[in-house]
Amino acid sequence: MALIRRAGRSLSMLKRSSLFHGKQKKQRQQPIVSPSLPNLTPHLPSSLIRLQINTTYSAIPRGISSCSFRSSYIPNRLLTSEAQPKLPDEGIDDTQFLDFPGVKNTAFTCDLKFVSEKSEEVPCYRVLSELGEPVDGAKLPQMADALALRIYENMITLQVMDYLFYEAQRQGRFSFYMTCSGEEAAIVASAAALSNEDVIFAQYREQGALMWRGFDLQEFAHQCYSNSADYGKGRQMPIHYGSKKHNFVTISSPIATQLSHAVGAAYSLKMDRKDACAVTYFGDGATSEGDFHAAMNFAAVMEAPVLFICRNNGWAISTPITDQYRSDGVATKSRAYGMRSICVDGNDALAVYSAVKSARSMAISESRPILIEVLTYRVSHHSTSDDSTKYRSGEELSHWKVMRDPVVRFRRWLEGNGWWNRQKDTELQSHSRKKIIAAMMNAESMKKPPLSDLFTDVYDSIPTNLKEQESYVREAVAKNPNLYPSDVPL
Numbered sequence: 001m002a003l004i005r006r007a008g009r010s011l012s013m014l015k016r017s018s019l020f021h022g023k024q025k026k027q028r029q030q031p032i033v034s035p036s037l038p039n040l041t042p043h044l045p046s047s048l049i050r051l052q053i054n055t056t057y058s059a060i061p062r063g064i065s066s067c068s069f070r071s072s073y074i075p076n077r078l079l080t081s082e083a084q085p086k087l088p089d090e091g092i093d094d095t096q097f098l099d100f101p102g103v104k105n106t107a108f109t110c111d112l113k114f115v116s117e118k119s120e121e122v123p124c125y126r127v128l129s130e131l132g133e134p135v136d137g138a139k140l141p142q143m144a145d146a147l148a149l150r151i152y153e154n155m156i157t158l159q160v161m162d163y164l165f166y167e168a169q170r171q172g173r174f175s176f177y178m179t180c181s182g183e184e185a186a187i188v189a190s191a192a193a194l195s196n197e198d199v200i201f202a203q204y205r206e207q208g209a210l211m212w213r214g215f216d217l218q219e220f221a222h223q224c225y226s227n228s229a230d231y232g233k234g235r236q237m238p239i240h241y242g243s244k245k246h247n248f249v250t251i252s253s254p255i256a257t258q259l260s261h262a263v264g265a266a267y268s269l270k271m272d273r274k275d276a277c278a279v280t281y282f283g284d285g286a287t288s289e290g291d292f293h294a295a296m297n298f299a300a301v302m303e304a305p306v307l308f309i310c311r312n313n314g315w316a317i318s319t320p321i322t323d324q325y326r327s328d329g330v331a332t333k334s335r336a337y338g339m340r341s342i343c344v345d346g347n348d349a350l351a352v353y354s355a356v357k358s359a360r361s362m363a364i365s366e367s368r369p370i371l372i373e374v375l376t377y378r379v380s381h382h383s384t385s386d387d388s389t390k391y392r393s394g395e396e397l398s399h400w401k402v403m404r405d406p407v408v409r410f411r412r413w414l415e416g417n418g419w420w421n422r423q424k425d426t427e428l429q430s431h432s433r434k435k436i437i438a439a440m441m442n443a444e445s446m447k448k449p450p451l452s453d454l455f456t457d458v459y460d461s462i463p464t465n466l467k468e469q470e471s472y473v474r475e476a477v478a479k480n481p482n483l484y485p486s487d488v489p490l
């Protein structure tokens, strides 16, 4: 048996170097020798040597080199104890490792033992306590006051914008809205750790990342009001922002589709040797989509510089994370793909900033993907189409809203440094409020895109079937003018 194992090991190493690396021709001329083991061939009987070198297997599929295939084929009847020569045992320990293609760090064992479903513990990284004070032993990132204040101002503007847009939607001024309440630190601080050259593929709740890059309040308002100044010409639902100028790819709400796009973009950045990575944001619910797994594996295998930032906010609409997966969080899943990961307290802006900054630098300099799980509770309803009181308790919500607010935590840290105070806070809130209301009024006063825009921009010249559809719509409008919205030019 020892011979079978040894011969098998030597042969499978050949298989690894030929079949799996496409070097069949070169290997064909070489003796069957393991680079790390003594050459076993001299110990084999001549019949076996002939088999190793010459035997081809009639069942080998076309296109697969017979050399590579035969390397693993030795008929059992020829491996009887009689046929086995005595082998010197020195230097070969069969029990130590497994040399199967693609298997790393796997030792042999005689114990019949299953791998536990419990993963190794993944700690959650944080540097600030709930009170906004550095935790014992924490190494705080170097963050100048200007950057810290900009992060805070962004979070406040985002909160005010979310609040006013949400209310405007409830008044029927536009059709849909989603806030990121409770997740402000995770989004803004992660965006602050990136470079503007990094390409963002967001899910839909990351308006803070776009705001960080300079997409202004007026641009947000135009998009939500679907008016003629909206870059998408009113064809997308509200909150489906996109901006080429800001390297922010337009939101596409089928869950998780953005992940594989990000990997492709990252691979392209790598080929162009750009000092940039791709960044994709997604929720805990998105990790149950096939696209998540395909993207993770693709990124790991292609060594693409992409940051997978999972906002684990506890809920996917009404589905709690307890019904979403059986693993201990999301970060742990990266191991299965051979990818690095970190779990971060997403309500600690400083921790998020340092984790994303380090991950970005590793992703680019080492050309590798990294998974970052940020734990940050969704305080808002899922969207304006949702009523979360139907599926979660008021106590759960108020715990996170009152006790665990990420913006308050960061403000306490700023105040502790003497960089911020209540008066500045009140001024900032009222300034943001005025700017956002002005942007909304302006957006509301603008015309909608013309009807003809529904049919353009997909094809160079409009095909006949679309022309037909346009004439049906125009006929319907002519017959029922009262049903047609007066602010949409014909």
Ligand SMILES: Cc1ncc(C[n+]2csc(CCOP(=O)(O)OP(=O)(O)O)c2C)c(N)n1
Binding pocket: 205, 253, 254, 255, 282, 283, 284, 285, 286, 287, 311, 313, 315, 316, 317, 378, 382
């Ligand atoms: C492929 C697909 N399935 C279902 C939906 C409906 N849907 C919209 S949001 C959502 C929940 C996503 O939850 P999560 O990824 O955790 O993000 P969160 O809303 O919590 O930020 C679902 C199921 C969708 N948009 N796309």
Ligand SMILES: [Mg+2]
Binding pocket: 283, 284, 285, 311, 312, 313, 314, 315, 316, 317, 378
């Ligand atoms: Mg979620």
